[in-house]
Amino acid sequence: MDEIRRVQVTGGSTFIISLPKKWVKAVGLKPGNAVLISTLKDGSLIVRPYKEETREDVARAELYATKDESFDKLVREFVSRYLVGYNIIAVYFERGMSTQKEQLKKFVREKLIGVELLEESAQHLLIQCLVKYDELPLNKALERMSAITQFMIEDAIKAFIELDSELAEEVVKRDDEVDRFYLFAVRQLKHVIRDITTLYKIGLKTPRDCLGYRIIVKSIERIADHAARIASIATKLNKKVSPEITEEINKFAKLALNLFKESIDALLELNAEKAHNIIDMTEKAAEYEEKLTSLLMEKEETFIVMVTKLVLESLKRIAEYSSDIAEIVINLSVGQP
Structure with missing residues (x-):
């Protein structure tokens, strides 16, 4: 419940306000006890009972x-x-x-x-x-997640096309590293909801950013999952797809990867215009998937069609998750009323 308190001056230079009696009783404060006062970047003060942590x-x-x-x-x-x-x-x-x-x-x-x-x-x-939030702020964790995921996509497609099972297995293992950063990022965001004073320590500006970044880190984690899925499919193939199909898959993968990279760049820059372009470009992913599926049906045997369609589906989902990130960037770039 909000209360209005008037500022008073004592000793000619010290500004004071009284604490609400109900709050003092509720938190168990007594004369001589200390309180912790935190100053936020928006000019707000947060007053909490102070206790040395054991x-x-x-x-x-x-x-x-x-x-x-x-x-x-x-x-x-x-x-x-x-x-x-x-x-x-x-x-x-x-x-x-x-x-x-x-x-x-x-x-x-x-x-x-x-x-x-x-x-x-x-x-x-x-x-x-043991890790403190300011030792690995959210933006750094997000950058690490993104970098690992980008290489996962590149190597997963390479493993699929070249039938490199060793590389494919390595990509699948890297998914664990993305999961580690994802869970830590979620832990940070949940902590901010509990303690608003940690908002700036993890690199955010306003409480509303928490929901947007929660969706973003989940989208990156899902993109990494799809890269791992492509790599897993690569281990099941025993015959390369035709050169014509290979060329088209490379083009599709390049489109999906570029959309992901651009979405992360847009996020780091809070560039709404770039985000709009990403969303517009995502429509091409669905068109590419449809075109490639038709080509597969004409050129390849049934088993290769089945597994390659799964790869195409994952590439489309990578593009769509990148579009989701771009939408959040647009929302984050709008100033608060």
């Missing part, structure tokens, strides 16, 4: 894994705690669950950023997130 004060969550529940459920529960902002997560296992414990340790190492194992016994893990 290990006992660090946000801690506990999970209990049982044999009758799937490992996937345990992972989902763990990730939900990570995303919501817990810094310490304790996981307790029933006897005879050493395999699941090792699987969770592997997942944490491969899928989460800045997370380390503090303690381990036969029946428990104690895991802590």
